[in-house]
Amino acid sequence: MSIEKFSLEKVLSVHRWTDNLFSFTMTRPAHFKFTAGQFARIGIKVNDELVVRAYSVVSSPFDETLEFFSIVVPDGAFTSNLQHLQVNDEIYLEKIPYGYLTLARYQLPLPKDLWLLGTGTGLAPFLSMLQDFETWSKYKNIHLIYSVRTQAELAYAEKIQEIIETFGEGHHGFKFIPIITRDVQAPLHDRLPVLIANGELEKVADLKFDPETSHIMLCGNPQMVEDTKEALKARGLTMNRRGEGNIAVENYW
Ligand SMILES: Cc1cc2nc3c(=O)[nH]c(=O)nc-3n(C[C@H](O)[C@H](O)[C@H](O)COP(=O)(O)OP(=O)(O)OC[C@H]3O[C@@H](n4cnc5c(N)ncnc54)[C@H](O)[C@@H]3O)c2cc1C
Structure with missing residues:
Protein backbone atom coordinates (compact mmCIF):
# COMPACT_ATOMS: atom_id res chain seq x y z
CA MET A 1 0.00 0.00 0.00
CA SER A 2 1.53 3.29 -1.09
CA ILE A 3 1.95 5.65 1.84
CA GLU A 4 1.61 8.66 -0.52
CA LYS A 5 -2.11 7.92 -0.74
CA PHE A 6 -2.45 8.94 2.93
CA SER A 7 -2.16 12.08 4.99
CA LEU A 8 -1.06 11.90 8.60
CA GLU A 9 -3.68 13.26 11.00
CA LYS A 10 -3.84 13.77 14.75
CA VAL A 11 -6.34 12.29 17.22
CA LEU A 12 -8.23 15.10 18.99
CA SER A 13 -10.55 13.19 21.34
CA VAL A 14 -11.51 9.66 22.34
CA HIS A 15 -14.79 8.64 23.95
CA ARG A 16 -15.31 5.12 25.27
CA TRP A 17 -18.93 3.95 25.35
CA THR A 18 -18.37 0.38 26.53
CA ASP A 19 -15.44 -2.06 26.58
CA ASN A 20 -16.06 -2.84 22.92
CA LEU A 21 -17.29 0.48 21.51
CA PHE A 22 -15.58 3.84 21.25
CA SER A 23 -15.58 7.00 19.17
CA PHE A 24 -12.79 9.35 18.26
CA THR A 25 -12.26 12.58 16.41
CA MET A 26 -9.26 13.64 14.41
CA THR A 27 -7.99 16.52 12.33
CA ARG A 28 -9.53 16.88 8.89
CA PRO A 29 -7.25 17.99 6.07
CA ALA A 30 -8.70 20.65 3.75
CA HIS A 31 -8.48 18.29 0.76
CA PHE A 32 -10.69 15.63 2.37
CA LYS A 33 -14.16 16.32 0.95
CA PHE A 34 -16.92 13.75 1.35
CA THR A 35 -20.67 13.33 1.07
CA ALA A 36 -22.71 12.27 4.11
CA GLY A 37 -22.85 8.46 4.14
CA GLN A 38 -19.41 7.89 2.65
CA PHE A 39 -16.52 6.11 4.33
CA ALA A 40 -12.86 6.86 4.83
CA ARG A 41 -9.97 4.42 4.85
CA ILE A 42 -7.93 4.95 7.97
CA GLY A 43 -4.71 3.32 9.03
CA ILE A 44 -2.36 2.74 11.92
CA LYS A 45 1.12 1.29 12.05
CA VAL A 46 1.28 -2.13 13.69
CA ASN A 47 4.85 -3.49 13.98
CA ASP A 48 5.88 -1.01 11.29
CA GLU A 49 3.21 -2.27 8.88
CA LEU A 50 0.36 0.01 7.86
CA VAL A 51 -2.98 -1.67 8.64
CA VAL A 52 -5.95 0.04 6.99
CA ARG A 53 -9.71 -0.38 7.39
CA ALA A 54 -12.89 1.24 6.04
CA TYR A 55 -14.74 3.55 8.46
CA SER A 56 -17.98 5.43 7.83
CA VAL A 57 -17.69 9.08 8.74
CA VAL A 58 -19.95 10.08 11.65
CA SER A 59 -19.39 13.82 11.42
CA SER A 60 -21.10 16.07 8.94
CA PRO A 61 -19.48 17.10 5.66
CA PHE A 62 -19.40 20.64 7.09
CA ASP A 63 -17.48 19.85 10.30
CA GLU A 64 -13.87 20.91 10.72
CA THR A 65 -12.91 17.59 12.26
CA LEU A 66 -13.63 13.94 11.39
CA GLU A 67 -15.43 11.62 13.79
CA PHE A 68 -15.59 7.82 13.71
CA PHE A 69 -17.45 5.19 15.76
CA SER A 70 -15.61 1.90 16.26
CA ILE A 71 -16.11 -1.63 17.43
CA VAL A 72 -13.32 -3.48 19.25
CA VAL A 73 -12.82 -6.96 17.81
CA PRO A 74 -10.62 -8.69 20.43
CA ASP A 75 -8.38 -10.46 17.88
CA GLY A 76 -8.94 -7.97 15.07
CA ALA A 77 -5.73 -6.87 13.37
CA PHE A 78 -6.91 -3.26 13.36
CA THR A 79 -9.20 -2.65 16.30
CA SER A 80 -7.26 -4.65 18.90
CA ASN A 81 -4.63 -1.91 18.38
CA LEU A 82 -6.93 1.01 17.60
CA GLN A 83 -8.73 0.55 20.92
CA HIS A 84 -5.69 2.00 22.73
CA LEU A 85 -5.88 5.23 20.75
CA GLN A 86 -5.12 8.39 22.72
CA VAL A 87 -5.32 12.11 22.14
CA ASN A 88 -2.37 13.37 20.04
CA ASP A 89 -1.72 9.94 18.51
CA GLU A 90 -1.13 9.92 14.77
CA ILE A 91 -3.49 8.21 12.37
CA TYR A 92 -3.32 7.77 8.61
CA LEU A 93 -6.21 8.93 6.42
CA GLU A 94 -6.50 7.98 2.77
CA LYS A 95 -6.85 11.21 0.82
CA ILE A 96 -10.08 10.34 -0.98
CA PRO A 97 -13.41 9.12 0.46
CA TYR A 98 -15.35 6.13 -0.87
CA GLY A 99 -18.86 4.72 -1.00
CA TYR A 100 -22.32 5.00 -2.47
CA LEU A 101 -24.51 4.86 0.61
CA THR A 102 -25.52 8.45 -0.04
C1 LIG B 1 -17.71 0.31 3.96
C2 LIG B 1 -17.33 -0.09 5.37
C3 LIG B 1 -17.50 0.81 6.41
C4 LIG B 1 -17.17 0.46 7.72
N1 LIG B 1 -17.38 1.35 8.72
C5 LIG B 1 -17.12 0.97 10.00
C6 LIG B 1 -17.38 1.87 11.09
O1 LIG B 1 -17.85 3.00 10.90
N2 LIG B 1 -17.12 1.43 12.35
C7 LIG B 1 -16.60 0.17 12.60
O2 LIG B 1 -16.37 -0.17 13.76
N3 LIG B 1 -16.35 -0.67 11.59
C8 LIG B 1 -16.58 -0.30 10.30
N4 LIG B 1 -16.30 -1.17 9.29
C9 LIG B 1 -15.60 -2.42 9.62
C10 LIG B 1 -14.08 -2.12 9.70
O3 LIG B 1 -13.58 -1.85 8.42
C11 LIG B 1 -13.28 -3.29 10.32
O4 LIG B 1 -13.77 -4.50 9.90
C12 LIG B 1 -13.32 -3.22 11.83
O5 LIG B 1 -12.62 -2.07 12.24
C13 LIG B 1 -12.63 -4.42 12.47
O6 LIG B 1 -11.30 -4.49 12.01
P1 LIG B 1 -10.33 -5.61 12.60
O7 LIG B 1 -9.09 -5.69 11.77
O8 LIG B 1 -10.14 -5.38 14.05
O9 LIG B 1 -11.15 -6.93 12.40
P2 LIG B 1 -11.52 -7.59 10.96
O10 LIG B 1 -10.52 -8.67 10.68
O11 LIG B 1 -11.67 -6.53 9.92
O12 LIG B 1 -12.93 -8.21 11.29
C14 LIG B 1 -13.02 -9.41 12.08
C15 LIG B 1 -14.45 -9.71 12.40
O13 LIG B 1 -14.95 -8.75 13.30
C16 LIG B 1 -16.33 -8.55 13.10
N5 LIG B 1 -16.54 -7.09 12.82
C17 LIG B 1 -15.85 -6.31 11.95
N6 LIG B 1 -16.33 -5.03 11.98
C18 LIG B 1 -17.34 -5.03 12.87
C19 LIG B 1 -18.22 -4.01 13.34
N7 LIG B 1 -18.13 -2.75 12.89
N8 LIG B 1 -19.14 -4.35 14.26
C20 LIG B 1 -19.23 -5.62 14.74
N9 LIG B 1 -18.42 -6.62 14.34
C21 LIG B 1 -17.48 -6.33 13.42
C22 LIG B 1 -16.73 -9.44 11.95
O14 LIG B 1 -17.21 -10.66 12.46
C23 LIG B 1 -15.43 -9.66 11.22
O15 LIG B 1 -15.42 -10.83 10.48
C24 LIG B 1 -16.62 -0.84 7.98
C25 LIG B 1 -16.43 -1.73 6.92
C26 LIG B 1 -16.79 -1.37 5.65
C27 LIG B 1 -16.58 -2.36 4.52
Whole structure:
Protein backbone atom coordinates (compact mmCIF):
# COMPACT_ATOMS: atom_id res chain seq x y z
CA MET A 1 0.00 0.00 0.00
CA SER A 2 1.53 3.29 -1.09
CA ILE A 3 1.95 5.65 1.84
CA GLU A 4 1.61 8.66 -0.52
CA LYS A 5 -2.11 7.92 -0.74
CA PHE A 6 -2.45 8.94 2.93
CA SER A 7 -2.16 12.08 4.99
CA LEU A 8 -1.06 11.90 8.60
CA GLU A 9 -3.68 13.26 11.00
CA LYS A 10 -3.84 13.77 14.75
CA VAL A 11 -6.34 12.29 17.22
CA LEU A 12 -8.23 15.10 18.99
CA SER A 13 -10.55 13.19 21.34
CA VAL A 14 -11.51 9.66 22.34
CA HIS A 15 -14.79 8.64 23.95
CA ARG A 16 -15.31 5.12 25.27
CA TRP A 17 -18.93 3.95 25.35
CA THR A 18 -18.37 0.38 26.53
CA ASP A 19 -15.44 -2.06 26.58
CA ASN A 20 -16.06 -2.84 22.92
CA LEU A 21 -17.29 0.48 21.51
CA PHE A 22 -15.58 3.84 21.25
CA SER A 23 -15.58 7.00 19.17
CA PHE A 24 -12.79 9.35 18.26
CA THR A 25 -12.26 12.58 16.41
CA MET A 26 -9.26 13.64 14.41
CA THR A 27 -7.99 16.52 12.33
CA ARG A 28 -9.53 16.88 8.89
CA PRO A 29 -7.25 17.99 6.07
CA ALA A 30 -8.70 20.65 3.75
CA HIS A 31 -8.48 18.29 0.76
CA PHE A 32 -10.69 15.63 2.37
CA LYS A 33 -14.16 16.32 0.95
CA PHE A 34 -16.92 13.75 1.35
CA THR A 35 -20.67 13.33 1.07
CA ALA A 36 -22.71 12.27 4.11
CA GLY A 37 -22.85 8.46 4.14
CA GLN A 38 -19.41 7.89 2.65
CA PHE A 39 -16.52 6.11 4.33
CA ALA A 40 -12.86 6.86 4.83
CA ARG A 41 -9.97 4.42 4.85
CA ILE A 42 -7.93 4.95 7.97
CA GLY A 43 -4.71 3.32 9.03
CA ILE A 44 -2.36 2.74 11.92
CA LYS A 45 1.12 1.29 12.05
CA VAL A 46 1.28 -2.13 13.69
CA ASN A 47 4.85 -3.49 13.98
CA ASP A 48 5.88 -1.01 11.29
CA GLU A 49 3.21 -2.27 8.88
CA LEU A 50 0.36 0.01 7.86
CA VAL A 51 -2.98 -1.67 8.64
CA VAL A 52 -5.95 0.04 6.99
CA ARG A 53 -9.71 -0.38 7.39
CA ALA A 54 -12.89 1.24 6.04
CA TYR A 55 -14.74 3.55 8.46
CA SER A 56 -17.98 5.43 7.83
CA VAL A 57 -17.69 9.08 8.74
CA VAL A 58 -19.95 10.08 11.65
CA SER A 59 -19.39 13.82 11.42
CA SER A 60 -21.10 16.07 8.94
CA PRO A 61 -19.48 17.10 5.66
CA PHE A 62 -19.40 20.64 7.09
CA ASP A 63 -17.48 19.85 10.30
CA GLU A 64 -13.87 20.91 10.72
CA THR A 65 -12.91 17.59 12.26
CA LEU A 66 -13.63 13.94 11.39
CA GLU A 67 -15.43 11.62 13.79
CA PHE A 68 -15.59 7.82 13.71
CA PHE A 69 -17.45 5.19 15.76
CA SER A 70 -15.61 1.90 16.26
CA ILE A 71 -16.11 -1.63 17.43
CA VAL A 72 -13.32 -3.48 19.25
CA VAL A 73 -12.82 -6.96 17.81
CA PRO A 74 -10.62 -8.69 20.43
CA ASP A 75 -8.38 -10.46 17.88
CA GLY A 76 -8.94 -7.97 15.07
CA ALA A 77 -5.73 -6.87 13.37
CA PHE A 78 -6.91 -3.26 13.36
CA THR A 79 -9.20 -2.65 16.30
CA SER A 80 -7.26 -4.65 18.90
CA ASN A 81 -4.63 -1.91 18.38
CA LEU A 82 -6.93 1.01 17.60
CA GLN A 83 -8.73 0.55 20.92
CA HIS A 84 -5.69 2.00 22.73
CA LEU A 85 -5.88 5.23 20.75
CA GLN A 86 -5.12 8.39 22.72
CA VAL A 87 -5.32 12.11 22.14
CA ASN A 88 -2.37 13.37 20.04
CA ASP A 89 -1.72 9.94 18.51
CA GLU A 90 -1.13 9.92 14.77
CA ILE A 91 -3.49 8.21 12.37
CA TYR A 92 -3.32 7.77 8.61
CA LEU A 93 -6.21 8.93 6.42
CA GLU A 94 -6.50 7.98 2.77
CA LYS A 95 -6.85 11.21 0.82
CA ILE A 96 -10.08 10.34 -0.98
CA PRO A 97 -13.41 9.12 0.46
CA TYR A 98 -15.35 6.13 -0.87
CA GLY A 99 -18.86 4.72 -1.00
CA TYR A 100 -22.32 5.00 -2.47
CA LEU A 101 -24.51 4.86 0.61
CA THR A 102 -25.52 8.45 -0.04
CA LEU A 103 -28.89 10.07 -0.57
CA ALA A 104 -27.80 11.35 -3.97
CA ARG A 105 -28.09 7.80 -5.33
CA TYR A 106 -31.89 8.01 -5.23
CA GLN A 107 -33.71 9.39 -8.26
CA LEU A 108 -36.94 7.39 -8.21
CA PRO A 109 -39.10 7.24 -6.22
CA LEU A 110 -38.82 10.92 -5.37
CA PRO A 111 -37.79 11.62 -1.76
CA LYS A 112 -40.60 11.44 0.78
CA ASP A 113 -40.00 8.75 3.44
CA LEU A 114 -36.47 8.00 4.57
CA TRP A 115 -35.82 4.86 6.63
CA LEU A 116 -32.32 4.53 8.10
CA LEU A 117 -31.76 1.06 9.57
CA GLY A 118 -28.45 0.36 11.30
CA THR A 119 -27.01 -2.25 13.62
CA GLY A 120 -24.22 -1.33 16.06
CA THR A 121 -21.56 0.87 14.48
CA GLY A 122 -23.70 0.79 11.32
CA LEU A 123 -25.34 3.87 12.83
CA ALA A 124 -22.34 5.97 11.75
CA PRO A 125 -23.26 7.04 8.18
CA PHE A 126 -26.77 7.97 9.29
CA LEU A 127 -25.44 10.38 11.93
CA SER A 128 -23.57 12.17 9.18
CA MET A 129 -26.69 12.37 6.99
CA LEU A 130 -28.75 13.70 9.88
CA GLN A 131 -26.22 16.49 10.40
CA ASP A 132 -26.85 17.78 6.90
CA PHE A 133 -29.78 20.20 6.54
CA GLU A 134 -30.40 18.96 3.02
CA THR A 135 -31.60 15.62 4.41
CA TRP A 136 -34.20 17.36 6.54
CA SER A 137 -35.42 19.58 3.72
CA LYS A 138 -35.74 16.67 1.27
CA TYR A 139 -37.81 14.23 3.32
CA LYS A 140 -41.25 14.53 4.90
CA ASN A 141 -40.63 11.55 7.19
CA ILE A 142 -37.27 10.40 8.54
CA HIS A 143 -37.09 7.29 10.69
CA LEU A 144 -33.85 6.25 12.35
CA ILE A 145 -33.93 2.63 13.49
CA TYR A 146 -30.93 1.60 15.57
CA SER A 147 -30.53 -2.00 16.66
CA VAL A 148 -28.08 -2.91 19.44
CA ARG A 149 -27.70 -5.84 21.82
CA THR A 150 -27.87 -4.05 25.18
CA GLN A 151 -28.94 -0.66 26.54
CA ALA A 152 -25.25 0.15 27.27
CA GLU A 153 -24.47 -0.26 23.57
CA LEU A 154 -27.02 2.38 22.61
CA ALA A 155 -24.24 4.86 21.92
CA TYR A 156 -25.05 8.35 20.67
CA ALA A 157 -28.61 8.38 22.13
CA GLU A 158 -28.03 11.87 23.59
CA LYS A 159 -26.26 13.09 20.50
CA ILE A 160 -29.25 11.97 18.42
CA GLN A 161 -31.51 14.18 20.58
CA GLU A 162 -29.11 17.10 20.07
CA ILE A 163 -29.07 16.53 16.33
CA ILE A 164 -32.87 16.54 16.22
CA GLU A 165 -32.99 19.81 18.15
CA THR A 166 -30.36 21.47 15.98
CA PHE A 167 -31.10 20.12 12.52
CA GLY A 168 -34.69 18.93 12.81
CA GLU A 169 -36.17 22.07 14.31
CA GLY A 170 -39.61 22.63 12.77
CA HIS A 171 -39.56 19.16 11.15
CA HIS A 172 -42.43 17.03 12.41
CA GLY A 173 -41.75 13.72 10.67
CA PHE A 174 -38.74 12.38 12.58
CA LYS A 175 -38.81 9.25 14.74
CA PHE A 176 -35.95 7.57 16.58
CA ILE A 177 -36.71 3.89 17.14
CA PRO A 178 -34.17 1.90 19.18
CA ILE A 179 -34.23 -1.91 19.20
CA ILE A 180 -32.44 -3.71 22.05
CA THR A 181 -32.21 -7.35 21.09
CA ARG A 182 -31.03 -8.82 24.42
CA ASP A 183 -33.51 -6.93 26.57
CA VAL A 184 -36.94 -8.53 26.58
CA GLN A 185 -38.24 -5.54 28.58
CA ALA A 186 -37.34 -3.15 25.74
CA PRO A 187 -40.36 -1.98 23.72
CA LEU A 188 -38.73 -3.47 20.60
CA HIS A 189 -36.31 -6.39 21.01
CA ASP A 190 -36.76 -8.68 18.03
CA ARG A 191 -34.43 -8.74 15.04
CA LEU A 192 -35.21 -6.26 12.28
CA PRO A 193 -36.40 -8.81 9.70
CA VAL A 194 -38.89 -10.18 12.24
CA LEU A 195 -40.17 -6.69 13.11
CA ILE A 196 -40.67 -5.98 9.42
CA ALA A 197 -42.37 -9.29 8.63
CA ASN A 198 -44.80 -9.03 11.57
CA GLY A 199 -45.59 -5.35 10.90
CA GLU A 200 -44.44 -4.21 14.36
CA LEU A 201 -41.86 -1.75 13.08
CA GLU A 202 -44.39 0.00 10.86
CA LYS A 203 -46.82 0.10 13.77
CA VAL A 204 -44.31 1.85 16.04
CA ALA A 205 -43.21 4.13 13.20
CA ASP A 206 -46.84 4.84 12.29
CA LEU A 207 -45.77 4.62 8.66
CA LYS A 208 -45.92 1.91 6.00
CA PHE A 209 -43.10 0.75 3.78
CA ASP A 210 -44.25 1.82 0.35
CA PRO A 211 -42.53 1.14 -3.01
CA GLU A 212 -43.81 4.53 -4.23
CA THR A 213 -42.38 6.65 -1.39
CA SER A 214 -39.72 4.77 0.61
CA HIS A 215 -35.97 5.23 0.50
CA ILE A 216 -34.52 2.57 2.82
CA MET A 217 -30.88 2.32 3.83
CA LEU A 218 -29.41 -0.67 5.67
CA CYS A 219 -25.97 -0.62 7.24
CA GLY A 220 -23.88 -2.85 9.48
CA ASN A 221 -23.96 -6.58 10.14
CA PRO A 222 -24.14 -8.45 6.79
CA GLN A 223 -26.54 -11.07 8.12
CA MET A 224 -28.93 -8.35 9.28
CA VAL A 225 -28.55 -6.59 5.93
CA GLU A 226 -29.28 -9.77 3.98
CA ASP A 227 -32.27 -10.89 6.08
CA THR A 228 -33.76 -7.39 6.27
CA LYS A 229 -33.37 -6.95 2.53
CA GLU A 230 -35.30 -10.19 1.98
CA ALA A 231 -38.03 -9.14 4.42
CA LEU A 232 -38.41 -5.84 2.55
CA LYS A 233 -38.39 -7.49 -0.86
CA ALA A 234 -41.20 -9.76 0.34
CA ARG A 235 -43.15 -6.53 0.91
CA GLY A 236 -42.68 -5.43 -2.71
CA LEU A 237 -39.72 -3.09 -2.15
CA THR A 238 -36.85 -3.22 -4.63
CA MET A 239 -33.09 -2.78 -4.59
CA ASN A 240 -31.93 0.65 -5.72
CA ARG A 241 -30.03 0.26 -9.00
CA ARG A 242 -28.95 3.08 -11.32
CA GLY A 243 -30.97 5.52 -9.25
CA GLU A 244 -34.24 3.59 -9.19
CA GLY A 245 -35.63 1.51 -6.35
CA ASN A 246 -36.02 1.61 -2.60
CA ILE A 247 -33.24 -0.28 -0.84
CA ALA A 248 -29.55 0.68 -0.55
CA VAL A 249 -27.13 -1.32 1.61
CA GLU A 250 -23.65 -1.29 3.09
CA ASN A 251 -22.07 -4.36 4.67
CA TYR A 252 -19.35 -3.83 7.27
CA TRP A 253 -17.76 -7.27 6.83
C1 LIG B 1 -17.71 0.31 3.96
C2 LIG B 1 -17.33 -0.09 5.37
C3 LIG B 1 -17.50 0.81 6.41
C4 LIG B 1 -17.17 0.46 7.72
N1 LIG B 1 -17.38 1.35 8.72
C5 LIG B 1 -17.12 0.97 10.00
C6 LIG B 1 -17.38 1.87 11.09
O1 LIG B 1 -17.85 3.00 10.90
N2 LIG B 1 -17.12 1.43 12.35
C7 LIG B 1 -16.60 0.17 12.60
O2 LIG B 1 -16.37 -0.17 13.76
N3 LIG B 1 -16.35 -0.67 11.59
C8 LIG B 1 -16.58 -0.30 10.30
N4 LIG B 1 -16.30 -1.17 9.29
C9 LIG B 1 -15.60 -2.42 9.62
C10 LIG B 1 -14.08 -2.12 9.70
O3 LIG B 1 -13.58 -1.85 8.42
C11 LIG B 1 -13.28 -3.29 10.32
O4 LIG B 1 -13.77 -4.50 9.90
C12 LIG B 1 -13.32 -3.22 11.83
O5 LIG B 1 -12.62 -2.07 12.24
C13 LIG B 1 -12.63 -4.42 12.47
O6 LIG B 1 -11.30 -4.49 12.01
P1 LIG B 1 -10.33 -5.61 12.60
O7 LIG B 1 -9.09 -5.69 11.77
O8 LIG B 1 -10.14 -5.38 14.05
O9 LIG B 1 -11.15 -6.93 12.40
P2 LIG B 1 -11.52 -7.59 10.96
O10 LIG B 1 -10.52 -8.67 10.68
O11 LIG B 1 -11.67 -6.53 9.92
O12 LIG B 1 -12.93 -8.21 11.29
C14 LIG B 1 -13.02 -9.41 12.08
C15 LIG B 1 -14.45 -9.71 12.40
O13 LIG B 1 -14.95 -8.75 13.30
C16 LIG B 1 -16.33 -8.55 13.10
N5 LIG B 1 -16.54 -7.09 12.82
C17 LIG B 1 -15.85 -6.31 11.95
N6 LIG B 1 -16.33 -5.03 11.98
C18 LIG B 1 -17.34 -5.03 12.87
C19 LIG B 1 -18.22 -4.01 13.34
N7 LIG B 1 -18.13 -2.75 12.89
N8 LIG B 1 -19.14 -4.35 14.26
C20 LIG B 1 -19.23 -5.62 14.74
N9 LIG B 1 -18.42 -6.62 14.34
C21 LIG B 1 -17.48 -6.33 13.42
C22 LIG B 1 -16.73 -9.44 11.95
O14 LIG B 1 -17.21 -10.66 12.46
C23 LIG B 1 -15.43 -9.66 11.22
O15 LIG B 1 -15.42 -10.83 10.48
C24 LIG B 1 -16.62 -0.84 7.98
C25 LIG B 1 -16.43 -1.73 6.92
C26 LIG B 1 -16.79 -1.37 5.65
C27 LIG B 1 -16.58 -2.36 4.52
